[in-house]
Amino acid sequence: AQSVTQPDIHITVSEGASLELRCNYSYGATPYLFWYVQSPGQGLQLLLKYFSGDTLVQGIKGFEAEFKRSQSSFNLRKPSVHWSDAAEYFCAVSPRGGGFKTIFGAGTRLFVKA
Amino acid sequence: DTAVSQTPKYLVTQMGNDKSIKCEQNLGHDTMYWYKQDSKKFLKIMFSYNNKELIINETVPNRFSPKSPDKAHLNLHINSLELGDSAVYFCASSQGVGSDSSPLHFGNGTRLTVT
Numbered sequence: 011a012q013s014v015t016q017p018d019i020h021i022t023v024s025e026g027a028s029l030e031l032r033c034n035y036s037y038g039a040t041p042y043l044f045w046y047v048q049s050p051g052q053g054l055q056l057l058l059k060y061f062s063g064d065t066l067v068q069g070i071k072g073f074e075a076e077f078k079r080s081q082s083s084f085n086l087r088k089p090s091v092h093w094s095d096a097a098e099y100f101c102a103v104s105p106r107g108g109g110f111k112t113i114f115g116a117g118t119r120l121f122v123k124a
Numbered sequence: 125d126t127a128v129s130q131t132p133k134y135l136v137t138q139m140g141n142d143k144s145i146k147c148e149q150n151l152g153h154d155t156m157y158w159y160k161q162d163s164k165k166f167l168k169i170m171f172s173y174n175n176k177e178l179i180i181n182e183t184v185p186n187r188f189s190p191k192s193p194d195k196a197h198l199n200l201h202i203n204s205l206e207l208g209d210s211a212v213y214f215c216a217s218s219q220g221v222g223s224d225s226s227p228l229h230f231g232n233g234t235r236l237t238v239t
Contacts, residue, residue, distance in 0.1 A: 098165055114167040117166070
């Protein structure tokens with residue numbers, strides 16, 4: 011069955027420290043991969059996406075993610091976290107060749123401490 | 125210049141009532157969606173329309189009926205509301221054309237509370 015796993019329900023990081031949020035997927039073939047961020051009371055905003063090519067993708071707000079086919083992973087990273095990064099982060103996949111059905115992980119809540 | 129807008133932002137109603145949530149996108153996208161986010165933040169797709177045609181209809185009670193008068197609008201009508209319908213409902217759109225799956229653009233959500 012298709013699924014997206016974000017093993018960490020929540021993570022606390024000190025401001026200025028580095029961050030890595032984990033994402034693993036289970037899919038028949040390599041899907042399209044996304045990370046979204048949701049601030050309180052807001053909708054989800056796309057941080058970055060992987061379709062093909064370079065496995066290290068850059069996104070907005072200084073985020074990057076690395077696709078590792080052998081591990082079925084697409085982990086999100088940021089070298090130095092800012093207090094404004096506190097939010098809920100969702101990893102998502104959708105099938106190649108259409109289908110329009112994006113599947114989301116359960117989310118990881120990021121807390122940033124001063 | 126809001127891309128995906130949905131109204132109302134908050135909706136408080138009693139069990140048994142019928143309510144509607146409206147959604148509009150000005151991105152020129154072909155595909156629109158309704159997602160439900162439960163209290164644990166889990167997001168689950170409910171419906172998707174592509175050029176006004178229903179293409180995804182997940183296991184949703186038939187009390188929920190989407191309507192797409194044109195490709196820029198996708199409304200959600202809910203009959204006989206139940207306590208379990210309380211959630212945040214997100215409208216989204218994408219430029220899907222059947223051979224690719226582009227990112228989703230979300231509205232800010234409608235928090236539905238059924239009492």
